[in-house]
Amino acid sequence: MLDAGAAGTVCLHMNSADPPGRFLSCCSEILWILLDSSGREDAVAQLCSLDCVVSLKEAFSSVLALTSQGFDLQLRNYLLVFTTLIAENPNCPLIESLFAKQLLGYITLPELEISSAQKLTHSKEDLKMKKLLLNLLILLSRNVAAAQLFREELVMVSLLRFVAPPKKQPSLPQSAILSQQEELQLQALETLASIAPVMLQDYMGCQGNTHLLLLLDWCCDARDRRKLQMQRCIRVLRAVTSLGEQSVNQDLSDQGAIHQLLGIIIQLEDVCDEGDAVTIEMMSNIQLILSALCETDLHRKELFGSEGVEMVVHFLKKGSENFYHGLGHNKLLISTIDCVWSCIVGCCITENQFLWKDGAGLLLDLLRSSPRCMHGIILSILLDLFNNPDTRPLILDWRDADGRSAPSVLLQLWRDQEEELGVLRDENGGIADPEKPLLTRFQDKISNLSFSANAPSAAVLETMENLRGKIYLLLSRLGFQDLPGLSVEDHVTLGIVMRYLDFKVCEVWNEIRSELSLDDVKPVTSDEKALHSISMTLMGKAQSVKEEQIRILEEQKQQEIKEEIRIYAEMKSHRTQEDLAAKSWENYVARTSNYNILKEEKARRKKHLKSKLKPKEAPGDRPPKNFITHIMAMKTTGEPGPSGVEVSLARTVI
Structure with a gap:
């Protein structure tokens, strides 16, 4: 049927004269079946002609003129569904046929201003019609020509009227109306x-930001009931702030949106659990809104303040454990990192507060545990934080759960990156080929290709797609000397990192030389000598780094040998002590269990003691001793004669 153009034919003849609505109803059922089949795209393509759209417009008008019975209302909604389906086609002439203008009237005009035959009530079918018309606006907005039509029909005013919070709570009989x-x-x-x-422009002219912020306040009064309204409202704010229009962002900032959004996200976090996808999405979108507001304005970063820093630190402490759990946890983590970069970095006040709350350490913890896709942005944030002089000592003092330092973690990332890129290294992680100290697998594959003059070479492209450049900059900010917590493997890698920029510059020159050769361009003698000198310089630097790595490994080997000898000596001494203790215990057991052995031991000890005693000397046998007498002090007492003098004497044996 579709091959014969059935959809277009039925649509063109659906307005033929017949008893009211019966033929139109049959045609609608046929179109519904065709659109619901596997050939839906073909059916939509047939209905997108101008004649078919005009026929749909006439059918819709005729159905509206009928009495408002349930069957007629359902038929009207069927026609709107057909219109919505063909509106998905960008070439559909809904605007040219003025059908779109007619449909917009039922959205933009209040129900009281519509004629009685077309007046919309609060029935379920009329509610469906309104929702279909609002959905049609989304599809029409993809057409550039629709913007002018929306402006003429005051679509923005009507939408903001729809989203406005109710002024008062309706009475009980009106609860159904409230639900609609x-x-x-x-x-x-x-x-x-x-x-x-x-x-x-129309959004700002209608004070759209004010309407949405008031709606957020209304939603916060009863979050459980109005969570979906809050979710959609935050989506709208994210959509308008993501454009980077300063007038929109400034208007939000002037109305206190930063403080209001921070309060909302803190409230949401208090009631959120791991399975609440709606709340997680709202928190992620709020962080993205805050990032858009604060990214380019220092004053707004100051408004972000300590409350915002506390919020960011709280989310960073959660880590990346739930990154792959779905439900938006990955987006929440990424938006948190973006919030650090946009709302904190670049403002001394927020940076100091962030560092004081161990923000740099939390970023390093996240770098240690987060997936590969997060490493680039975390390293970039750390690089920007190094503009603050307090960052370096905090980074050097940081240790992870295994006791590893920040330089050690960065060097491990370097090794992982090189392994992923396929860089040629020896078994110890050192330079294997001095001619290609940084060459990746990708560069090696395209080494025989020539690039256009305005295209970056493989050596330049490589710096954009991996982390080695950022790791080099971070370590250069830390300083390459006296880095704490480095192993021998780290020192071997550090030698390559220190020369990364030199190797990269020489690598680019070698690419230039290779491309000249591929293009059959022979440099002049001076240029050839210069290129050769650069190439030899690269090899010389790489060779010196390789020799230094060999020296480090040799020192480590000697140290391991010395340590092994020391441990062996300790083991030998310990074994000797154990043997002596065992022998002493055996002797003790023998003495206590065998009386003859005990007697022998006692006799041996007596003999030993007797040999140590010296015989007593007779007084006459003592050799004479000679002394020298010294006068140490003399004092007069005032009495006459020798008794008036007191003399202190001392003697020394000669």
């Missing part, structure tokens, strides 16, 4: 998220 209003409010917010970026 909330459904329309959700659909209008979804529509506004697509249309507001397209009609930004």
Whole structure:
């Protein structure tokens, strides 16, 4: 049927004269079946002609003129569904046929201003019609010509009227009406998220930011009931702030949006659990909004302040354990990192508060545990934080759970990166080929290709796609000397990192030389000598680094030998002590269990003691001793004669 153009034929003849609505109903059922089949794309393509759209427009108008019975209302909604499906085609002439203008009237005009035959009520079918019309706006917004039509029909005003919070709580009989209003409010917010970026000037002219911030306040009064409204409202704010339009962002900042959003995200975090995907999405979007607001304005970063720093630190402490759990945890972590970069880095006040709360350490913890896709942005943030003089000592003092220092972690990342890139290294991680100290597998494959003059070479492209350049810059900011916590393997890698820039410059020159050769261009003698000198310089530097690595490994080997000898000596001494203790114990057991052995031991000890005693000397046998007497002190007492003098004497044996 579709090959014969059935969809277009049925649509063109659906307005033939017949008893009211019966033939139109049959045609609608046929179109529904065709659109619901596997050939839906072909059916939509047939309905996108101008004649078919005009026929749909006439059918829609005729159905609206009928009495508002349930069957007629359902048929009207069927026609709107067909219109929505063909509106997905960018070539559909809905605007040219003025059908879109007619449909917009049912959105932009209040129900009281519509004729009685077309008046919309609060029935379920009319609610479906309103939702279909709002959804149609999203599809029409993809057409550039629709913006002018939206402006003429005051679509922005109507959407903001839909999203406005109710002024008072309705009475109990009106609870059903309230439910419908909330459904329309959700659909209008979804529509506004697509249309507001397209009609930004109209959005600002209608004070869209004010309406949305008031709606957020209204949602915060009862989060559980109005969580979906808050979710859609935050989506709209993210859509308009992501454009980077300063007038929009400044207006939000002037109305206190930064403080308000920080309060909301803290409240959401208090009630959020790991399985609450809606709340996680809202927190992620709020962080992205804050990033867009603060990224280019120092004053807004100051407004972010300690409250914002506390929020960011709280989310960083969660780590990356749930990164692959789904439900938006990965987006929340990425938005948190982006919030650090946009809202904290670049402002001394927030940077100092962030560092004081161990923010740099949290970033290093995240670098240690996060997936590969996160490493680039974390390293970039750390590089920017080094503009603060307090960062370096904090980085050097940091240790991970295994006791590894920051330089050691960075060097391990370097080795992992080179392994992934296929850089040629020996078994100890040293330079294997001095002619290619940094060459990756990708560069080696395309080494025989020539690039155009305005295209970057492989050596330059390589720096954009891996982390080695950022690691080099970080270690250069830390200083290559006296880095704490480095192993021998780290020292071997550090020798390559120190010369990374020199190797890269020489690598680019070698590429130039290779491309000249591929293009059959022979340099002049002086240029040839210069290129040869550069190449030899590269080899010389690489060779010196390789020799230094060999020396480090040899020293480590000698140190290991000395350590092995020392440990062996300790083991030998310990074994000797054990043997002596065992022998002493055996002797003790023998003495206590055998009386003859005990007697022999006692006799041996007596003999030993007797041999040590010296015989007593008789007084006459003592040799005479001679002394020299010294007068140490003399004092007069005042009495006459010799008794008036007191003399202190001392003697020394000669």
